[in-house]
Amino acid sequence: MSSDLALDTALQHTGLAPFDPHTDAAPVAVPIMRTSTVRFRNLDALDRAQADKADPEKRSVTYGRSGMDTHAALEQVFCQLESATQALLAPSGMAAITLGLLALLDSGDHVLIADSAYGPVRYLEKTVLRRMGIQATFCAPTPEEMARHLQDNTRMVYVESPGSLLMQMLDMPALAEFGRQHNLLLVTDNTWGSGYIYRPLELGFDVSIVAGTKYVAGHSDLMLGAVMSTDPAINKRLHDNHYALGFSISADDAWLALRGARTLPIRMRESAANALAVCQFLDSRPEVSRIYHPAWPQDPGHALWQRDCTGSNGMLSVQLRLNNAQARVFVDALTLFGIGFSWGGFESLVQLVDTSFLGGHSYWEQSQDSLVRLHIGLESTKDLCADLAQAFEKAAQA
Numbered sequence: 001m002s003s004d005l006a007l008d009t010a011l012q013h014t015g016l017a018p019f020d021p022h023t024d025a026a027p028v029a030v031p032i033m034r035t036s037t038v039r040f041r042n043l044d045a046l047d048r049a050q051a052d053k054a055d056p057e058k059r060s061v062t063y064g065r066s067g068m069d070t071h072a073a074l075e076q077v078f079c080q081l082e083s084a085t086q087a088l089l090a091p092s093g094m095a096a097i098t099l100g101l102l103a104l105l106d107s108g109d110h111v112l113i114a115d116s117a118y119g120p121v122r123y124l125e126k127t128v129l130r131r132m133g134i135q136a137t138f139c140a141p142t143p144e145e146m147a148r149h150l151q152d153n154t155r156m157v158y159v160e161s162p163g164s165l166l167m168q169m170l171d172m173p174a175l176a177e178f179g180r181q182h183n184l185l186l187v188t189d190n191t192w193g194s195g196y197i198y199r200p201l202e203l204g205f206d207v208s209i210v211a212g213t214k215y216v217a218g219h220s221d222l223m224l225g226a227v228m229s230t231d232p233a234i235n236k237r238l239h240d241n242h243y244a245l246g247f248s249i250s251a252d253d254a255w256l257a258l259r260g261a262r263t264l265p266i267r268m269r270e271s272a273a274n275a276l277a278v279c280q281f282l283d284s285r286p287e288v289s290r291i292y293h294p295a296w297p298q299d300p301g302h303a304l305w306q307r308d309c310t311g312s313n314g315m316l317s318v319q320l321r322l323n324n325a326q327a328r329v330f331v332d333a334l335t336l337f338g339i340g341f342s343w344g345g346f347e348s349l350v351q352l353v354d355t356s357f358l359g360g361h362s363y364w365e366q367s368q369d370s371l372v373r374l375h376i377g378l379e380s381t382k383d384l385c386a387d388l389a390q391a392f393e394k395a396a397q398a
């Protein structure tokens with residue numbers, strides 16, 4: 001795909017089905033190619049495919065685990081989104097993170113992990129990495145703080161920008177510079193940007209990981225992860241480990257994600273505009289002490305967001321002058337926000353964040369306030385704000 005096309009255009013013209021050589025026709029929607037098994041016309045054809053398998057760029061398939069045309073089309077879309085040369089699919093965002101860490105770290109290595117990264121990464125560290133002899137330090141995601149925790153065996157910086165729960169924007173080019181100075185692999189969780197509004201590989205990172213479960217799939221109906229890079233040596237290592245670990249996703253899920261990706265631009269733009277409208281409403285409320293959303297001008301990360309991002313999305317957190325019991329009444333009173341984890345779908349969601357968990361986040365300033373995370377979906381903001389207003393009234397009466 002020509003690189004001077006706008007991403008919105010390229011997204012509609014990537015991963016298309018090829019023309020049939022006999023009919024010169026092709027389906028506009030790539031078919032769902034379900035198969036566990038690949039058959040070959042003769043042994044020479046099989047031998048050629050086997051020989052090509054060592055080269056990730058050839059995407060040679062001899063068996064269904066790595067998927068055929070539907071998977072390949074979705075991989076091309078992820079490459080397009082992230083400016084990557086390789087994308088590997090995983091059965092969930094968490095599986096993609098696991099692949100990135102296990103493929104690129106050896107026993108005896110040390111990794112610096114942003115203390116604002118997705119919570120379950122701490123569980124992965126405790127349950128798996130430690131047992132594999134991989135050491136980790138969770139610290140504030142700035143070059144200065146990370147430099148203080150460098151060890152002789154430090155191999156990787158793992159971050160997420162903006163960070164989970166508090167949407168802390170990181171200075172990615174500065175972190176990339178720090179990583180290069182110390183010969184560290186730079187890995188980031190880019191689920192927030194999903195390649196569309198934030199492109200860490202262009203900002204100097206080596207590996208970008210996306211939970212396709214969220215905005216790429218976009219309809220809250222499947223689990224998916226992807227790991228992207230441009231570096232040939234990293235690509236080879238990710239590719240070989242992906243194969244060895246046996247990760248596989250169904251062609252149906254690949255097809256649904258591909259379908260979702262075609263409308264990613266309009267869904268993300270609409271959620272982002274709706275989120276800003278909700279921020280404006282929240283800002284007018286006496287219960288609100290702080291809004292966490294990088295596109296909101298008062299957010300401390302706003303300048304970094306303006307410099308490094310091309311858009312925003314529907315994620316925001318709001319700090320409320322409510323005690324825990326009042327915050328529970330507030331959340332329970334909402335009728336248009338589903339109480340649930342996840343985000344990036346068509347619908348609005350709410351989550352009451354356990355602030356004791358935020359003790360490990362250097363960005364959190366200790367407070368008696370409550371923290372509520374919202375995902376703003378595609379509903380009318382007039383209805384969403386009315387719903388929030390009536391829930392505030394109920395919380396005040398509690």
Ligand SMILES: *Cc1c(COP(=O)(O)O)cnc(C)c1O
Nearest residue numbers: 092093094118189191211213224
């Ligand atoms: C949801 C999420 C993940 C994990 O994705 P799953 O598909 O749910 O495993 C990883 N990182 C971030 C930032 C997420 O929000």
